[in-house]
Amino acid sequence: QKEVEQDPGPLSVPEGAIVSLNCTYSNSAFQYFMWYRQYSRKGPELLMYTYSSGNKEDGRFTAQVDKSSKYISLFIRDSQPSDSATYLCAPNNDMRFGAGTRLTVKP
Amino acid sequence: EPEVTQTPSHQVTQMGQEVILRCVPISNHLYFYWYRQILGQKVEFLVSFYNNEISEKSEIFDDQFSVERPDGSNFTLKIRSTKLEDSAMYFCASSPGTGVDALHFGNGTRLTVT
Numbered sequence: 637q638k639e640v641e642q643d644p645g646p647l648s649v650p651e652g653a654i655v656s657l658n659c660t661y662s663n664s665a666f667q668y669f670m671w672y673r674q675y676s677r678k679g680p681e682l683l684m685y686t687y688s689s690g691n692k693e694d695g696r697f698t699a700q701v702d703k704s705s706k707y708i709s710l711f712i713r714d715s716q717p718s719d720s721a722t723y724l725c726a727p728n729n730d731m732r733f734g735a736g737t738r739l740t741v742k743p
Numbered sequence: 744e745p746e747v748t749q750t751p752s753h754q755v756t757q758m759g760q761e762v763i764l765r766c767v768p769i770s771n772h773l774y775f776y777w778y779r780q781i782l783g784q785k786v787e788f789l790v791s792f793y794n795n796e797i798s799e800k801s802e803i804f805d806d807q808f809s810v811e812r813p814d815g816s817n818f819t820l821k822i823r824s825t826k827l828e829d830s831a832m833y834f835c836a837s838s839p840g841t842g843v844d845a846l847h848f849g850n851g852t853r854l855t856v857t
Binding site: 644668670672673677678679680682685715724726730731732733734735736 | 801
């Protein structure tokens, strides 16, 4: 079983929609969870991270962790075309990323 | 803001040739990484480097690959004898530490093997 599973999409939504991106993980020792964003032809960049369970909000972005079900979510409110990118989850900042979910927000 | 720089941005080479991809990590960072991304596929971990030695490598990082930090600023990835399937985007990353310290990525070198 892979340590990180992520639906690669692609996911296409209209501008203004709420987007939910999800990962599952298998290693219960993971304690913090990073989300990276990768624009086309660019390297990934850290978007946000959460430590342990609960929610963390940063502007239009909310990261949520449910350790009991080993489920990580990233919510994007009022999505914008500039949010179009691939989103990668990285539990414990593990060097091995999930497949990433490719998101397109259509104007 | 300091950034990771990679050169060249695009490298074309013939099968069987050796290539060296170069990276200048952020100056006070201690951990260095190489990743590969084949077109349309996921970002794949190749190798991590700390304290002048490889700390971890993936199954992709076979004997054809090597890394080096020849001086205080550069970090290189060498592919000894390139194959067609080595064609990919190669990303260098660095971080000040492990844990919640983010990986800072360069913009990559696109390697095309013909």
